[in-house]
Amino acid sequence: MKKILIDTDPGMDDTLAIILAIKSRAVQLLGISSVAGNYPIEVTTRNALKTVELLKRTDIPVARGMQKPLARPLAKDPFSHGSDGQAETHLPEPTTKPSGKHGVDQIIDMVRANPGEVTVITLGPLTNLAMAFMKEPDIVPLVKEVVAIAGSFGLNKYAFANATGDTPQSEWNVFVDPEAARLVFESGVPVRAVGLDVATHFDINFTEEQLATLKASARPEANIVEKMVRDQGRADPGADGGRFPPPSRLGPPARDRGRLERRLSALPRPGDDPGAGVSDGPRDRRKDLCRRPGQDPRRLSWQAGRGLVV
């Protein structure tokens, strides 16, 4: 079974990812470290604790991590994950506490205890992992792989329209802490960057039938997923069912359409370097999941998640 660490700033999408990871039989979740990102560290840590408690997996340690990006103030989240950060699901307040260890040290210790075996999955800014690599550089070759929701590679319209800031490369996690992203990308660790090109698609909607299946499930985590998706559906009255992640509000307002079209025409074409502008580092280490012809992300995501959650 693949050993993983999750570094996260939940966030409803991260909440769903944690639920799937805990329930998956393909991975063993060794620990969770929180980081400031979509919300301040107090909120992201609390939401991580709420999620492991929902699944009655308080044996998985949740370690509180970095409060701020490496070299700049924490940006204000322009997206809405609801007042609780979990799409108004208002899970019970956690009764457990974060582990006494700092999130950075938890990463270091767990990688050292499982040399060559741990995949670190970063769902938020890469601050904790960058700090871990700076604090104890000898752990870099001990990490099996980093899978990072990071960057926007300009391969399709989703990549551009969901970008944060004013460059098509700056997906939220990279936007919040670009120095950390650069440190990790250039550390020499194998990195699989999952960009907005595949992490957000306007066309990936839950159908009413799928939502009904989730709602009817006897498993509370399935009900929570349905509520989170519904919350996003309400945010976009025109949506068919719900959308997850919430792309509709992340797209450009109508007044920017002209600008969007001009920028789209300037984006890289097939054959161009998809990572251009993200980093000037060794590009052979940056793999992305965008180039998988023939795969339908809607089918993949539902098939992958259904057996685990419902």
Ligand SMILES: [Ca+2]
């Ligand atoms: Ca996140």
